[in-house]
Amino acid sequence: AAATALALGGGLLLAAWRWLRGAARAAAGASMRGKTVIITGANSGLGRAAAAELLRMQARVIMGCRDRARAEQAAREIRAEVGERAEAEGGGELVVRELDLASLRSVRAFCHRVLQEEPRLDVLINNAGVFQCPYMKTEDGFEMQFGVNHLGHFLLTNLLLGLLKNSAPSRIVVVSSKLYKYGEINFEDLNSELSYNKSFCYSRSKLANILFARELARRLEGTGVTVNSLHPGIVRTNLGRYVNIPLLAKPLFNLVSWAFFKTPLEGAQTSIYLASSPDVEGVSGKYFGDCKEEELLPKAMDDLVARKLWDISEVMVGLLK
DSSP states (O other): OHHHHHHHHHHHHHHHHHHHHOOOOOOTTOOOTTOEEEEETTTSHHHHHHHHHHHHTTOEEEEEESOHHHHHHHHHHHHHHHOHHHHHTTSOEEEEEEOOTTOHHHHHHHHHHHHHHOSOOOEEEEOOOOOSOOSOBOTTSOBHHIIIIIIIHHHHHHHHHHHHHHTOSEEEEEEOOGGGGGOOOOTTOTTOSSOOOHHHHHHHHHHHHHHHHHHHHHHTTTTTEEEEEEEOOSBOSGGGGGOOOOGGGHHHHHHHHHHHSBOHHHHTHHHHHHHHOGGGTTOOSOEEETTEEOOOOGGGGOHHHHHHHHHHHHHHTTSOO
16 A cells, blocks of 8 residues: 555656646747658657648658558548648648668668659658667668668768758758767777677767768758757657566556656657747757757767768768769
């Protein structure tokens, strides 16, 4: 009884804390009518929440997803939430396209179709990610986290740059993580063939996201295309499916995650803000959290490392021989 009372009391305190905490929200009322947005990994979590909100803002949203069946189901659910009438009346559109970031062939096929069918691209949100998975390799032989989180998005973005430039002013939004702080770019073992630590490799891929965004912003100066990276905070999504939690600890974990972790909609606010807000028009090369600019550690602002990573990535994905 005492344990139950303690748990209930703790739950109430956590609920009160969550209510008082609130969450940063992107500015309401912005319109994305006439604009096309691509979101990778849009069938669940942060990507799904961003897709729903941008559809509400009347954008044409292209959901780039690995599992087409799950993406179609998510699209049906989003339409039901947002209201199919709004889409039918020209107040936005939701489109599903197959995109597997663990396959450079799939990335190229997706981009080829986009370039054939889409007259413009206003926003690219590089959102999809793999989190702390066991050692696995992509179709092209890259360590899975580095291959999906960095290299897949690196190729995707580069192949779509021409369309983004032609649609300027346009925006690129790169979803990273605060865990970049624990990563290092080891050019001697980018593919983790000498050693593998799933936590370190995730952090390295997220550091690579920030360095990529920084170098890309430098290269795009004067083009009208802006690039910014962000961390969403700790969010309750299925990204942690490879994290093993002991059975007896799951009730406590669920309570703590409900009280302290953001919902997907709360976590997606900074992505939505960077994709749509007039407040960041022309802002590029910055790092955001909770819809505000934040400072980076020196290793995430090392331009020499960023350029070297860019050069090596071009070779790895086949942009340069």
